[in-house]
Amino acid sequence: MFCHCMKLLMPVGGLIALKRQIALFLVLASFSFVQFAHAQRKATESCAAARMVTTPMLLADGITSEAHKELMRHYDLHWYKLDLQLENNSVAISGNVILSATSMVSSLTHFAFELHPNFTIEQVLAEGVPCTFERTGSEVVAVLPSAKGKQETVEVQVFYSGRAPTGAASFVGNGFSTAATPWGSVTWSLSEPFAASEWFPSKQLLEDKADSVDVWVTTSVANKVGSNGVLQRVTPMGNQKHRYEWKSKYPIAYYLISVAVGPYEEYSFRTQLPGMAEPVLVQNYIYPGILASMKTEIDRTGQLLQLFSELYGIYPFHREKYGHSMAPMGGGMEHQTMTTQSTFEFSLTAHELAHQWWGDEVTCAGWSHIWLNEGFASYSEYIAYERLMPANSRQWLEMANQNSLRQPQGSVFVTDSTNVSRIFSSSLTYDKGALVLHMLRHALQNDALFFQILRTYRDEFKYKVANTRDFQHVVERVSGRSFQYFFDQWVYGQGYPIFDISWAQAGNTLQLRSRQHTSSKETPLFRTEVEFRIRMGQKDTLVLVQQEENLEDYVFKVSGTVTGIEVDPNQWLLEAVNAVQYDATLLPGQLLAYPNPTTGQFYLKGNRGVVEEVAVFDVLGRHIRTIRSASSAMSLADLGAGTYVLKVKAGGEMTEVKIVKL
Template sequence: MKKFYSFLIFNCLVFLLSAQIPFENKTLVDKEIGKYMKMINFNVNPNTLNYDLKYQRLDVEVDPAVLWISGSVTSHFLPNQNMSNIYFDFTNTIPVSQVVYHGQNLNFQQLSTKELKIDFPATIPANSMDSLTVHYSGVPDNSGRPSFFVGTKYGFPTLSTLSEPYGAQNWFPTKQSMNDKIEGFDFKITTPDQYSVAANGKLMSEIVLPGNKKKTFWRTQYPMAAYLAAISVGNFTKTNDFMGNSSFPYVNYIYPDTYANPAVVANLEWTKTVMQIFENHFGPYPFSNEKYGHMEFNLPGAAMEHQTMSSMDSFPRAAIVHELAHQWFGDKITCGAWNDIWLNEGFATFSEHVIYEKNMMTHQEFMNHLLNQMNAITNLPNGSVYVNDSNLGNIPVVFSGRLSYAKGGFCLRMMKWILGDDVFYQALRDYTSNPSFAYKYAKTEDFKNQLLVSTGKDFTEFFNDWIYGQGHPTYEIRWNQPIANQEVKFLVSQTQSDPSVSFFEMPLPIKVIGTNGETAYLVLDHSSNNQFFSKTLTFQVASVEFNYEYQIIEKNSTVIHDLALATDFVNKVEVALFPNPVKNEINFKGISKVSEYEIFSADGKLIKSGTYKPFAFINVAGMTKGVYFIKINGKKLKFVKD
């Protein structure tokens, strides 16, 4: 994603976060809302569903001193059905001069819907690879959200592109739907010979041409979403090095005045450390056959994870971390719809956690960072990580720093807490290497299913509450140790900030501190409200801490030493249903009054509701086999229909 960074430098380049959104190392929401307006209006263009775009060759001439582009794009495509015409996403403000197909010119239309419609002289049969070339010349379309920029920096002309989400169509004809990656892409960029060109992939050649011009040829052979194709043209200092566990090229194109800054050079060198940490946690760098690197561009405060070569206006460490993480989460695996943007941004935000904790921050600094994040996430009582269809046109919701970025990242931290580090990171490596998603697209349900395959744990309830649901819990934890040096009793209750979630099932992190400094770490598997727990200890408890390392999201929770808890504990009967699994009839213990109930399927659909009478039962004989949840008497209980 395009990010805008504002930093204060603290103690060895630890970057504090903005006051308005304290967890953010960018002000994307403030600066991008107006520019993204009306851009995210579809995930898939239905007119482009009848072919697979296999390869594109961009052969154009540009000059950083002029807002202009001229040249051609050749596209190779594989029809999945018989085709009499083909559509590309392309602006109607740059005139197309001709479309050449097997040596002949084709009829075409540039539509107001930013589509180029091309008619074939005869029907092309399905599964028959074909190609055509579009010639065009004019001023790139910078209406709405700009994607093609010219300007000056340090007194030199600059040119750069940034096409996310649907800006690629503003400067070359392509296919932008979130279901088809371009499997190979060649950039052949002609410029005045004093400039250099940076782009995705591997540098193939730089050829001097007559008339003081130069043609630069970059090639990427990894599948790539259209919005990740990019160029940057200017006066650069070029660095060539190696990085990563398999020692692949590390290439940077930096403006000379920027490269004269020792802090920038130090941060570029430090990127090698980040790469190694990420490879150890997420799997091998996805584009090692080509390179990783940075191309500086002249968009003040911006950064963008262009595949194999992140574009950046400056080089603070937090920005370096975020954009590098996107090479796995966003580039290798791209969110399959803008509804699932957290699969890009939440994962990159969690990746910041990894580096902050393991390399950049002291333990206390990292705890402060997590607290700032959690406070920002819980600043409002509602909002979901997953973007509902009704909100796709609401840009502040799609690119919500609070939800898509911070809460998405913190949800991953909670999954890590539930699974443990080793199991969680193995699941991430399984996800990034799964051929169903690698170099393709993935949606939220895909990641949830991967967790089940990798860990054996069903995260359906977690995703329903934390990803699709809204809000957060507040806990009240009462404790007492009735007999010295023996069992500690806990009574845990929960309230929810938004009615979309009736109960957050979570293992709760508890730290118990003894009168002589002893320490014990407990987990309370909180599955119903007003739930009692008993934990055996061998020392006298002085205090209890909850969420001691911000393992989970919560707000304003309290821990109370309740001396009366010892008396009440033995008289409390925990609500439970039986039998479980159930064939025909559900009954309960612990419910002594008439109570309303609702039964939901595992995906949250209401199946049945009614009134339960004590000593009676609820008939479920007609329900299909599976996992269900029943809400009754303020509690949410899980059962299996056999």
Template sequence: MGRFALRSTVFVTLATTVAGLLLAGTAVAAPAPGGQTVGDPYYPTDGNTGYDVGHYDLRLQYQPSTDQLSGTATILATATQDLSQFSFDFGLHTDSVLVNNVPATYSSTGAKLVITPATYLAKGSPITVVVRYDGIPSQVTINGEQDWLRTPDGAQAVQEPHMAAFWYPANDHPTDKATYDVSVAVPDGTQVISNGTLVSSPSRLGQTRWNWRSTKPQATYLTFIAIGKYEIRRTTGPDGKPVISAYSTAIGANRDAAIASVERTPEVLAWESSLFGPFPFEAQGGVVPGVDFGFALETQTRPVYTPAFFNGGSDVSVIVHENAHQWFGDAVSVNRWSNIWLNEGFASYAEWLWSEKEGEGTAQQLFDYYYNLYPASDARWQILTGDPGADHQFSGFGVYTRGALALHALRTTVGDDNFFAILKAWVASREYSDGTINQFIGIAEKVSGKPLHDLFQQWLFTPAKPALASSFAAHTTSVKPKSAAQIDRTRDLLSSANH
């Protein structure tokens, strides 16, 4: 009775206050539902508004023999408005939802889990959402995509730009990053690899539970799991951080070449740190599954590589590319997918810089070769590198190669000292957040003291082969540098499957 009386008194007081404000002519906004999109023009159904996620805790069970996934997602968020309803991107079956420990009503519409809490959520208030769910991810289709890959000994959740909604409820857009605890129980003898550090892997009653933790903000599509039979190698890098790499026992003839490549990750990261700034995460490594899935992805702290990269022997170029993304794409993510040059152009140019370091062709020689590879009439030059459209978002030449060309044009214009200072300043200014091309241009102009709008307009936003500035006039050779064949192969594999 006492609690009821107190609530009644609060309600009367609140009602009286609202009525008084209305009589005084002051409008009181009612709580409103959050939006079911962040408004990214390339993927208009992606993401949700009304809240900001701080942490995902995923406690799951997976059965490789049936592809059955079940478990609980506990999501910690903060309301960014007075909120009557909100949504997650999610494709599996929902069993129940709690919001701040109170049962909530919910519905699944398409790939949206729409949740109505029992009481509205005030702007700035903390939210704890507990979603219990289950399903067979390989049977899920979202917007025409089937991104969960079942393998002979398990599965993998690795894809860009969409993956999260196939295995956990998420605000699925790079602008809402969070920290993660990912815990997956599987039958003994099966391994689970994910991001960050391996906290523990206890076994009980025939099940091993793999507990992974990511302590730095992470975009949803960069969160992954690879499940199957793996050899896990654990060492410490030169920076003192743990190095955890995993190799499927089913890689086959490419196993040694894969290990010879991925095990050089600490060396590559030490070199990249000298160019881009301190490595931004708590762990490093790589994963090579036992099936060819057609690409590599810069999953945060631990990129995943298809075995096909190592068909011809070791491939350090792809190690350089995916780990450059740890700065360009992971630490600083795209604000909208149209800004993909900030990811792929920079990772591609890192390959050129590695070639220069290894004496297999300077960045200038690679620029000359790729610039002269296609005539001005070739349709590849029509793609806008700075806004390629969803259909060309991962164009091999239009985004990857022309993106690297654009960065070399910037380097030549501002000089080496300014160029590398710009790269470090960009990461430092937007680390653990996101950014736009215009923001990068602003940083470049501030650091260099040069007006650069026309340069970027020509290289990123003009559907034509850029005319060379006078500083490039003497560089018209078409000689193919030694590294170009490997760079071409890496680029083609990455871009053929939308990466």
């Protein structure tokens, strides 16, 4: 969904303002890597924030009632035709919209749709015949002149006019907005998740994609209009107006239908995709005069199209186009075939393009499963860095981990899908959602299998909707393994694991203990793969273990002196590490002096029984002293620096331990 550019680290209103400043800065200045990395993170947050209101309203306003949803399920929508009058500096809308559908019931007598009450409905026609309608808020029900039987077609045309809601009165800020930029005013739509009805009569059910859409917009001749699909023609209309006529023949969810109106310049090119005879058009409507500063980043779109087509399968809408329309929205929105985007930088462009597969072609079946859109698009940012800019990939992971750890409670699955702030949580939906895929990839231990799973999921649900369990079933079928535990804990569970690691070495044996607790009592254990780097000077070794219980002990053979243990060095796991420490009691039958070396005071630790006495010798074997009833701290403070031998009697047995006095 929204382009994902920033994390919610400040009030949403401040973030939106900041996003706009960043967008302008990106246009006018070049970035160092550090600045670029910060912009990449802000891409996630701005995407999330751009969908939200500028006031701290959490719950969506005007959610469709269940009764009205049920009425809308009485028909299968096939086609929208929008024929609107719009300008680049106004939220005034007038025109008509055709909704063409098939009855799904034996007698369809009422045709339900949604349109914001700001708009006056001037007339509703059914099959060209005027019909009456009833209206409650945004919910409209037209009474058909005659009943339609099951599988019979029905066409309803709605004539309306008014001004789209402004001032953050809607649930995502606004579904239709206008704003001034240094390059002229721009008007644009942003319907996700519930705001299509704020600018056109619509059926806002994810489960019912339209089979095709026409978007006609009449506007001043100084403007261009970006929208979905292929531009069929620009028709002169007189009075210094012309009409842009766009058509898309691919299935499309209601919230992905779009318009952007502004004094644009067009910059377009074609890029060759693997295995395709014809190159795909990349059509960009950009602010006038900025091409020189933006061209390099816009051109990356071609490279990203090639990469994602290789990994996920050919770009889903290759018979039409991909492209961008610029608007000062503080991020991006993955409108099908033509993303609306505030600026161009690597992660933002990658994120919104990846949505064409994950969100547009395969759409989440409900807003509770939004991570299937946003997590997948966010992880595609990482994949793009990994393949095309590998030096930057580590920092992406670090930032995704840090942002996810800021939310120790709450699940990736959205339990309240009327809460827009929660739907677009940058910590849970975007970054933790992305890390779920990263951890799945690691659990599979096979990159080819991981991408095969993504392609299979895409093939099975292309142009349809899917939920989390649908994706899980694909994972299990393709991998041949059960991943019930994985999805239960990482998607439906809450929090993340926190590790306390202790270790000890005796000869070539390393004993390691991993004790796990979690950030949320809702998920008391994460069954997961954990990597450890065993540091031994120049002989570091990487080991992978499976943690199945909160307390696990592992034994490894090592070839040198262990100097330390690093948990998850390659950042495959969302986790926190509380402590990593040496613990001599882990070694069965061992008795150790610590600290060793010591400046004077030392202790004995082990499991050979009560220490009865300790005889201290120098390296020449000369007896220095005997300490009896040695059950507490002992001291060598009065001795010179060097190595000493402790002969310890414990449990009726004698043991020698060497200690170094500094």
